[in-house]
Amino acid sequence: MRFRNITILTAVSVAAAVLSSCNPMDLKSETKVSVEDMLSTPDGVNVVMANLYGRLPIEDFGFNPLGYGRGGVNDNGFHLDQMTDNATNSQAINRFPQGSLKNTYFKYWEDGWKLNRDINYLISIVPSITALSEDEKSGIVAECHFLRAFNYFEMTKRYGGLPIIKEYVAYSSDTDIATLKIQRSTEEATYDFILDDCDAAASALPEARPASSLRRVTKYAVLAFKSRVALFAASVANYNRELRFEGTAANAKMIGMSGGDVASKYYSICEEAAETVIRSGKYALYKSDPHSPEDAMANITAYFQNPSLGSESIILKGYRGTANSGHSIDFWYGPNQTADGAAHPGRMNPSLSYADCCESYDNPGADAPVYNTTDGNYTRREAFNSSRTNYIHHAEISDFYKNKDVRFLASVVIPDEVWKGTRIAIQAGFVRPDGSSSIKGANEEYTYKGVTYYTYGAQNWENYSGFQVSQGGRMTRTGLGFKKWLSSSSVPNNDSYGNSFQDWAELRYAEVLLNYAEAVVENNADDATKSELAEDCLNATRFRAGHTVRIPLTIENVRRERRVEFAFENKRWWDMLRTRTTHKVMDHYACGALSPVLDLRTDPPSYILVRENIQAVQTFTFSDNQYYLAIPNTGSNGLVQNPSY
Numbered sequence: 001m002r003f004r005n006i007t008i009l010t011a012v013s014v015a016a017a018v019l020s021s022c023n024p025m026d027l028k029s030e031t032k033v034s035v036e037d038m039l040s041t042p043d044g045v046n047v048v049m050a051n052l053y054g055r056l057p058i059e060d061f062g063f064n065p066l067g068y069g070r071g072g073v074n075d076n077g078f079h080l081d082q083m084t085d086n087a088t089n090s091q092a093i094n095r096f097p098q099g100s101l102k103n104t105y106f107k108y109w110e111d112g113w114k115l116n117r118d119i120n121y122l123i124s125i126v127p128s129i130t131a132l133s134e135d136e137k138s139g140i141v142a143e144c145h146f147l148r149a150f151n152y153f154e155m156t157k158r159y160g161g162l163p164i165i166k167e168y169v170a171y172s173s174d175t176d177i178a179t180l181k182i183q184r185s186t187e188e189a190t191y192d193f194i195l196d197d198c199d200a201a202a203s204a205l206p207e208a209r210p211a212s213s214l215r216r217v218t219k220y221a222v223l224a225f226k227s228r229v230a231l232f233a234a235s236v237a238n239y240n241r242e243l244r245f246e247g248t249a250a251n252a253k254m255i256g257m258s259g260g261d262v263a264s265k266y267y268s269i270c271e272e273a274a275e276t277v278i279r280s281g282k283y284a285l286y287k288s289d290p291h292s293p294e295d296a297m298a299n300i301t302a303y304f305q306n307p308s309l310g311s312e313s314i315i316l317k318g319y320r321g322t323a324n325s326g327h328s329i330d331f332w333y334g335p336n337q338t339a340d341g342a343a344h345p346g347r348m349n350p351s352l353s354y355a356d357c358c359e360s361y362d363n364p365g366a367d368a369p370v371y372n373t374t375d376g377n378y379t380r381r382e383a384f385n386s387s388r389t390n391y392i393h394h395a396e397i398s399d400f401y402k403n404k405d406v407r408f409l410a411s412v413v414i415p416d417e418v419w420k421g422t423r424i425a426i427q428a429g430f431v432r433p434d435g436s437s438s439i440k441g442a443n444e445e446y447t448y449k450g451v452t453y454y455t456y457g458a459q460n461w462e463n464y465s466g467f468q469v470s471q472g473g474r475m476t477r478t479g480l481g482f483k484k485w486l487s488s489s490s491v492p493n494n495d496s497y498g499n500s501f502q503d504w505a506e507l508r509y510a511e512v513l514l515n516y517a518e519a520v521v522e523n524n525a526d527d528a529t530k531s532e533l534a535e536d537c538l539n540a541t542r543f544r545a546g547h548t549v550r551i552p553l554t555i556e557n558v559r560r561e562r563r564v565e566f567a568f569e570n571k572r573w574w575d576m577l578r579t580r581t582t583h584k585v586m587d588h589y590a591c592g593a594l595s596p597v598l599d600l601r602t603d604p605p606s607y608i609l610v611r612e613n614i615q616a617v618q619t620f621t622f623s624d625n626q627y628y629l630a631i632p633n634t635g636s637n638g639l640v641q642n643p644s645y
Helices: 013-017 042-054 098-104 107-128 134-159 187-204 219-242 260-280 293-305 329-333 352-357 397-401 406-411 469-474 509-523 528-544 555-565 572-578 582-586
Strands: 087-089 313-317 348-350 429-431 437-439 445-448 451-454 504-508 592-599 606-613
Touching: 042 107, 042 134, 107 134, 134 187, 134 219, 134 572, 187 219, 187 260, 219 260, 219 313, 219 504, 219 509, 219 572, 260 509, 260 528, 293 406, 293 528, 313 509, 352 555, 352 592, 397 606, 406 555, 437 592, 504 509, 509 528, 509 555, 528 555, 555 572, 572 582
Parallel strands: 429 592
Antiparallel strands: 087 348, 313 504, 429 437, 445 451, 592 606
């Protein structure tokens, strides 16, 4: 049976206020429609459901650290991958310091509980809605279980164990507040609750939707999400030994889980959910069997510009509307020369570390560092050294990235690439024949043998995309630009926020495949049947990218594959956090650059790459306590605080 896309609806204006009050029953005159009236018809119920879907804290193009749509159409140019070693922000490097989490993330707590209360209210009132059939009531309640599971998951992975509140409680001014204070459960119990909600949803939802309801979750969409939740919980249980927490929350296991049995429980749940989805045949990778890497690149590029293509997207957040109602990815992230009028392009700068991790077709199953010297030392980060004699020279900058996995090339603009019909000049400077240089300073002009050269590859800043600090966010700091998700054609009205309408694939089939592969290699690697299927899953995403050589099922291969496959999809941060590697990777991490320099000492002139730290480098810091956020208002709500806050 062919897959049907599931699009998260944007709530209509009347619904925006319906489920935002602490007591939905109070909403009357200001909305012109009472809650009772809204829920008295199937259409009204659908509006309310659209509102709840629209309020899910999906980390999409509109990502904001405050969460729950607080960033609107994204008016800050920030992306979660800029908190990882995948990328940095060109204007405000590492401008989301982890030390400020206590102050900036509290909205996840505030808005999360508001959404949970509204979901519970709808669950409580559905049985009394006479306009719905019993099957319709069952379906609405099942969807609510999914919505609650999604909401709880986003809070749990930030705060740890939560108060488990699964019933709507009406209260008034004379209610004893003490009766409403529910203490935190253990992190394990909270994940069990989330997974139970997934089961309740999947058991009552249809396998497919009629044409009138294609934008709502199905049984298999919920099971795909369940595999995500279970893998996250399993990783926390498996790798929490890497951390040392002290205090009441840790002692009561409100944060952290440990023990092979707990990890195995969750890995097994992930395996079962993912395998059910895989064997259902409802989904497939988009154009999974390309004829060549070039064909694969075209397919991947097309999919991310329109994730409705094929049957890969499982949960899709749709953007359809009028000017200034979409998102702003093209406004913020496109190269300077193709900004379509945007005042602040170029904010997403892919990193040296990300470039190094992407495979080549010449050496499958291994990192493929971008070598810049003949000695093969790819750990060296230094400014241009005029005395160094072993720089690798290429006539074209693209030769440094030759045979790279096309998922890298489909995600990243490399120097001198033609994008939207325009050459994207990215150059850090030039070296004169006498060995003197102009690198990353003023845009100098130099004429040699009748040809005029410029520090940044062009005379005017409108015609280049790197490294001039005075041009702020327009210029890449890493020598790489951003491409994934961007429109390949001109974007109307891109000089203001909210005029991009590419959909966001929140959960796609590739994730289910790699969830299964990871769960098996961590839990059941000695099971030949499971291992064979898991290895198939691991290699499926690679074959879709044009690889032809099968690589073995190892945890290292799975993690590299996830990083490459899900780059710039806001997954890398959470993969590091759940596997307890964030402090190892990101503490004192400095983003690296691949700076192209034109060497006029060669005849004809050729390019070298300088592997170095970015200009105005700031190191990213991350300590153990930052795996969990601070619980707000513990003085009034009586909850146990997380360690070190």
